Amino acid sequence: xxxxxxxxxxxxxxxxxxxxxxxxxxxxxxxxxxxxxxxxxxxxxxxxxxxxxxxxxxxxxxxxxxxxxxxxxxxxxxxxxxxxxxxxxxxxxxxxxxxxxxxxxxxxxxxxxxxxxxxxxxxxxxxxxxxxxxxxxxxxxxxxxxxxxxxxxxxxxxxxxxxxxxxxxxxxxxxxxxxxxxxxxxxxxxxxxxxxxxxxxxxxxxxxxxxxxxxxxxxxxxxxxxxxxxxxxxxxxxxxxxxxxxxxxxxxxxxxxxxxxxxxxxxxxxxxxxxxxxxxxxxxxxxxxxxxxxxxxxxxxxxxxxxxxxxxxxxxxxxxxxxxxxxxxx
Amino acid sequence: xxxxxxxxxxxxxxxxxxxxxxxxxxxxxxxxxxxxxxxxxxxxxxxxxxxxxxxxxxxxxxxxxxxxxxxxxxxxxxxxxxxxxxxxxxxxxxxxxxxxxxxxxxxxxxxxxxxxxxxxxxxxxxxxxxxxxxxxxxxxxxxxxxxxxxxxxxxxxxxxxxxxxxxxxxxxxxxxxxxxxxxxxxxxxxxxxxxxxxxxxxxxxxxxxxxxxxxxxxxxxxxxxxxxxxxxxxxxxxxxxxxxxxxxxxxxxxxxxxxxxxxxxxxxxxxxxxxxxxxxxxxxxxxxxxxxxxxxxxxxxxxxxxxxxxxxxxxxxxxxxxxxxxxxxxxxxxxxxx
Numbered sequence: 241x242x243x244x245x246x247x248x249x250x251x252x253x254x255x256x257x258x259x260x261x262x263x264x265x266x267x268x269x270x271x272x273x274x275x276x277x278x279x280x281x282x283x284x285x286x287x288x289x290x291x292x293x294x295x296x297x298x299x300x301x302x303x304x305x306x307x308x309x310x311x312x313x314x315x316x317x318x319x320x321x322x323x324x325x326x327x328x329x330x331x332x333x334x335x336x337x338x339x340x341x342x343x344x345x346x347x348x349x350x351x352x353x354x355x356x357x358x359x360x361x362x363x364x365x366x367x368x369x370x371x372x373x374x375x376x377x378x379x380x381x382x383x384x385x386x387x388x389x390x391x392x393x394x395x396x397x398x399x400x401x402x403x404x405x406x407x408x409x410x411x412x413x414x415x416x417x418x419x420x421x422x423x424x425x426x427x428x429x430x431x432x433x434x435x436x437x438x439x440x441x442x443x444x445x446x447x448x449x450x451x452x453x454x455x456x457x458x459x460x461x462x463x464x465x466x467x468x469x470x471x472x473x474x475x476x477x478x479x480x481x482x483x484x485x486x487x488x489x490x491x492x493x494x495x496x497x498x499x500x501x502x503x504x505x506x507x508x509x510x511x512x513x514x515x516x517x518x519x520x521x522x523x524x525x526x527x528x529x530x531x532x533x534x535x536x537x538x539x540x541x542x543x544x545x546x547x548x549x550x551x552x553x554x555x556x557x558x559x560x561x562x563x564x565x566x567x568x569x570x
Numbered sequence: 571x572x573x574x575x576x577x578x579x580x581x582x583x584x585x586x587x588x589x590x591x592x593x594x595x596x597x598x599x600x601x602x603x604x605x606x607x608x609x610x611x612x613x614x615x616x617x618x619x620x621x622x623x624x625x626x627x628x629x630x631x632x633x634x635x636x637x638x639x640x641x642x643x644x645x646x647x648x649x650x651x652x653x654x655x656x657x658x659x660x661x662x663x664x665x666x667x668x669x670x671x672x673x674x675x676x677x678x679x680x681x682x683x684x685x686x687x688x689x690x691x692x693x694x695x696x697x698x699x700x701x702x703x704x705x706x707x708x709x710x711x712x713x714x715x716x717x718x719x720x721x722x723x724x725x726x727x728x729x730x731x732x733x734x735x736x737x738x739x740x741x742x743x744x745x746x747x748x749x750x751x752x753x754x755x756x757x758x759x760x761x762x763x764x765x766x767x768x769x770x771x772x773x774x775x776x777x778x779x780x781x782x783x784x785x786x787x788x789x790x791x792x793x794x795x796x797x798x799x800x801x802x803x804x805x806x807x808x809x810x811x812x813x814x815x816x817x818x819x820x821x822x823x824x825x826x827x828x829x830x831x832x833x834x835x836x837x838x839x840x841x842x843x844x845x846x847x848x849x850x851x852x853x854x855x856x857x858x859x860x861x862x863x864x865x866x867x868x869x870x871x872x873x874x875x876x877x878x879x880x881x882x883x884x885x886x887x888x889x890x891x892x893x894x895x896x897x898x899x900x901x902x903x904x905x906x907x908x
Contacts, residue, residue: 296765403853433620434792435829435869438836438849445846460766463795466840467847490840504770506795508837510818513799 249323251422251454252285252308257317259300259307277303279478281317282556283456285422290448290455292469292486294462294501300478301458305424308456309341310334321422339368342415346427348407352399358385358410359395365417384413388443405436412443416451424456429464441468462505466490471562474498477537480556484563494559494570496544536567544569581608581649582754582786583632583671588646590627590636592857599857601627601641603810609754614780614787616797616818619807620854625790628807629756632788633673634663651753669699672747676759678739682731688715688742689727695749714745719775737768744775751783758790773799794833798822803890806830809855809865816891826885826893828870864894872897 259278262271277300285291293301306312308319310326319327326337345351352361359381366380382392388409399407408428415423425444429437441464447453459465465472466486473483474497482495493499536554539545548568556564590602602624609615617625630636632648634655648655650671655663672695675681683691692711696702702710708727715723718741731739740760747755757776761769777800780787789800797804797818804821806814806829814827825831835848852869855861861868867877874897884892885899887906893899 296767405853433854434794434833435620435836435850436853438838438847439851441838442847442849462766463840464838467838467843487840487843500767504766506766506769506773506793506799508794508798508822508834508839510798510822 250284251287253320254283257281258315289470292465292472293458295475299475339418341422342420343424344428369418388413426458494565495567583609584649586647589644597858601857612784616789616801616804623807624810668695669750671754672752674757674760718745754786756788814893
């Protein structure tokens with residue numbers, strides 16, 4: 241979709257991605273409808289960069305992550321990873337590529353096996369990465385632990401012996417154990433304490449500089465996204481509403497939904513406390529989310545809508561180089 | 571704005587030297603370790619801190635909701651309207667709880683009973699504390715729902731919690747808290763489980779009901795953004811103690827405790843793009859294994875030898891701004907006097 245500078249090849253290109261989940265009813269579990277979790281998403285991530293994917297719960301952002309990793313099958317669309325179309329690959333064809341795409345999950349408590357030592361958890365990946373000898377493997381595990389700021393003797397301990405922030409470091413070390421080039425971070429800091437979040441953000445940035453990683457960074461925290469990401473895509477009800485370079489998106493948002501999201505950020509600055517009128521504006525924009533067949537899908541909740549929104553197709557348009565908006569009024 | 575109120579009429583709630591200990595098998599966790607705070611009339615006060623810092627336990631202690639055992643209120647006084655809640659009979663406490671002091675919890679889904687209608691649950695406190703005929707009760711419930719911004723209130727009274735969205739459930743929780751016109755609402759992370767746009771609405775709702783009903787709110791959160799948008803005054807907690815207290819503008823403009831400074835400097839914002847974030851090293855100590863002296867000293871870049879041994883005293887910066895760091899207080903004295 242978006243033309244990055246031609247010298248930076250996109251590592252990941254998603255076009256027209258759709259993932260519907262069936263709603264089953266009755267004794268025979270007949271499919272009575274579909275939840276359109278991801279409904280035509282286009283995204284492109286440049287190599288070595290960070291693309292933020294933001295939106296509220298239920299907008300489909302985590303489903304995008306799972307479909308990109310082929311942990312879920314897709315209905316339609318194309319996923320190109322390093323110029324290879326992976327959306328229709330068989331498991332066997334995918335296997336060598338899986339190593340290059342990893343994920344860091346939100347919950348550092350649920351995503352580590354409590355009965356495996358940290359060394360065993362990371363060691364699985366190290367073995368898959370093709371390091372055979374047990375001494376070499378131990379050495380690599382120690383190296384990975386140091387890379388994420390843990391001491392090598394952490395390898396013999398169990399997850400419950402660590403704090404949330406340390407467990408998230410283990411999760412990151414495990415993701416890195418297979419030398420990936422793309423890491424999908426699904427809300428990697430939202431379960432952590434405030435004083436720990438900055439540590440993990442700094443770590444992710446250091447690792448990117450050092451290893452040239454590309455991140456798809458999924459978050460509902462706009463402050464973090466504004467700090468960390470090169471480009472940001474805003475998702476609503478399964479679709480991308482706006483995508484732009486991070487600073488441009490924050491300083492000149494063009495879609496009413498982006499503006500609503502940005503105005504809702506509680507800023508750590510009492511001088512910028514929202515006035516009652518600004519809050520009322522947000523209230524007014526809350527509406528029923530019944531999807532209608534034609535026109536803009538954000539229309540029921542939009543504060544800037546008029547009659548034309550019902551008829552015009554809502555396509556992503558490039559209104560400035562690299563700035564895409566799904567709103568006819570932008 | 572509310573400071574004058576506060577000095578003229580005294581405090582609505584005043585907690586003094588509260589200590590809550592949890593007895594485990596082999597250790598005592600001092601979850602709340604000598605905490606003083608007060609809430610004035612018509613004032614919103616935030617307790618802010620990370621998980622395990624004792625903010626929720628402090629708030630639950632006010633309502634007598636800390637389970638004893640395993641907990642033990644080791645010392646302290648909780649004065650509400652000139653009564654010490656810690657020495658009140660259960661019966662007398664029950665007349666205050668839900669009536670003069672009400673609570674809003676974090677998880678609206680788990681705090682609402684799934685088998686009763688919204689109307690039943692809002693009406694419950696009124697039935698207990700006030701004798702109202704059925705039709706008046708219904709009207710009162712409907713008007714409460716309207717006050718918290720739920721449309722078609724009359725019809726929604728018959729809804730069950732699962733029929734409502736997360737934001738609406740939290741509005742119902744707030745309506746329940748408002749049912750008996752309490753003087754104080756304690757809100758424990760009421761927006762943490764909600765989306766940002768819904769959070770903005772609920773924060774707005776708190777501000778407007780607080781103003782229109784002239785209530786006091788004790789608001790518990792870990793989010794400094796939320797603090798900045800609701801609080802008149804703030805208490806910063808760390809490892810069971812209050813490390814800094816100030817009015818909100820003052821706290822954000824001139825934080826004095828190394829922990830508060832560290833937290834504010836570590837917030838990612840787009841104005842800090844490209845810079846490395848300041849981060850506080852280490853992690854929060856477990857309440858059962860707190861370091862001696864100042865509990866923050868292992869993570870503190872200003873720490874000196876005495877911090878390891880001596881429990882720090884509160885230092886008075888004037889204008890109700892206090893910070894528990896004598897090291898910075900002394901070090902920056904010349905600068906302040908200029």
